[in-house]
Amino acid sequence: DAGITQSPRHKxxxxxxxxxxxxxxxxNHRYMYWYRQDPGHGLRLIHYSYGVxxxxxxxxxxxxxxSRSKTEDFLLTLESATSSQTSVYFCAIxxxxxxxxxxxxxxxxxxxxx
Amino acid sequence: GENVEQHPSTxxxxxxxxxxxxxxxxxxxxxxxxxxxxxxxKGPQLIIDIRSNVGExxxxxxxxxxxxTAKHFSLHITETQPEDSAVYFCAASKEQAGTALIFGKGTxxxxxx
Numbered sequence: 001d002a003g004i005t006q007s008p009r010h011k012x013x014x015x016x017x018x019x020x021x022x023x024x025x026x027x028n029h030r031y032m033y034w035y036r037q038d039p040g041h042g043l044r045l046i047h048y049s050y051g052v053x054x055x056x057x058x059x060x061x062x063x064x065x066x067s068r069s070k071t072e073d074f075l076l077t078l079e080s081a082t083s084s085q086t087s088v089y090f091c092a093i094x095x096x097x098x099x100x101x102x103x104x105x106x107x108x109x110x111x112x113x114x
Numbered sequence: 115g116e117n118v119e120q121h122p123s124t125x126x127x128x129x130x131x132x133x134x135x136x137x138x139x140x141x142x143x144x145x146x147x148x149x150x151x152x153x154x155x156k157g158p159q160l161i162i163d164i165r166s167n168v169g170e171x172x173x174x175x176x177x178x179x180x181x182x183t184a185k186h187f188s189l190h191i192t193e194t195q196p197e198d199s200a201v202y203f204c205a206a207s208k209e210q211a212g213t214a215l216i217f218g219k220g221t222x223x224x225x226x227x
Binding site for chain 1: 115146148150155156157158159160163203205207208210212213214215217218219220
């Protein structure tokens, strides 16, 4: 599992509420990514980070923000959750001791927005 | 941008048969092609990858082939076993850090004994 944990693993929330998902890694990887997985769409990149406080947008970044104040933690925030953000969210890492383009994924967080 | 098409969407085989999943990509600048296996309730697991300077790569019962001219790559699983049953995803990227993996929509492989 490349030392990646995600929390919470499951969450149910209501439309309009803020939600923060956490990705934690223990192996000092420089690059961290957030993807969402939806039926019929595969996995799509939301945001990624290339170092502490260095982040950039991915393909489906609208409605999401991220922060990385420590190497080991990458947070994904939905400022005001909507039903279209119901999905499974995966964190991925690359960089330390592995080719920088090779990504390993965490176990995922299933988010339901009612 | 890059677009990855994956076929078939479902594949059923008998134990011991071979399984082949094919992907095509659109961006000729892509040069890194990983394959992931995802079991129910788990994250995608990298099973094999190939780079553009290689035409074929094998790892025990799994092999991947790449045809850069035709922009397609394939996953071959030989001597399938029930534990190979899962969803398989192909992906493509430009072989640099911080680049998004562009995924196909997945193939559900069912191996019956």
